[in-house]
Amino acid sequence: MPGATDAASQPAIDGWWSHDETGSPHLIGGKCTECGTYVFPPRANNCPNPACDSDALEAVALSRRGKVWSYTENRYAPPPPYPSPDPFEPFAVAAVELADEGLIVLGKVVEGTLATDLKVGMEVELSTEVLYTDDEGIERLTYAWRIP
Numbered sequence: 830m831p832g833a834t835d836a837a838s839q840p841a842i843d844g845w846w847s848h849d850e851t852g853s854p855h856l857i858g859g860k861c862t863e864c865g866t867y868v869f870p871p872r873a874n875n876c877p878n879p880a881c882d883s884d885a886l887e888a889v890a891l892s893r894r895g896k897v898w899s900y901t902e903n904r905y906a907p908p909p910p911y912p913s914p915d916p917f918e919p920f921a922v923a924a925v926e927l928a929d930e931g932l933i934v935l936g937k938v939v940e941g942t943l944a945t946d947l948k949v950g951m952e953v954e955l956s957t958e959v960l961y962t963d964d965e966g967i968e969r970l971t972y973a974w975r976i977p
């Protein structure tokens with residue numbers, strides 16, 4: 830991942846997002862090689878289209894932008910083993926319809942943007958932020974939607 834990560838910051842989950850040559854983050858999806866159906870999180874097999882029996886999905890970069898389809902606000906820290914910052918701060922979660930694929934992707938909304946700031950149909954773009962700092966002091970990043 831050129832540019833945007835270094836030894837002190839790593840993705841919390843490998844393989845769900847990457848950065849393009851300008852350093853902008855994008856999600857990685859799976860695209861069926863037969864029918865073109867997209868999935869997220871990415872996987873390499875088992876097309877989700879019931880009318881398609883393909884078992885080959887290729888990894889593709891997904892749209893960086895989309896529209897808010899639904900959203901909510903999480904006011905409770907997730908139970909272990911799910912990592913969360915300490916002290917816990919409420920955060921918004923948005924289901925975003927990706928611009929080109931029409932796929933709806935659930936994700937955190939960047940810190941400081943809460944449900945009152947969001948509207949259905951609003952355009953958002955992909956960003957990344959620190960989810961937590963692990964025991965070795967490495968910042969673990971996650972993808973998050975932000976208002977452009």
Ligand SMILES: [Zn+2]
Binds near residue numbers: 881882883
């Ligand atoms: Zn398919």
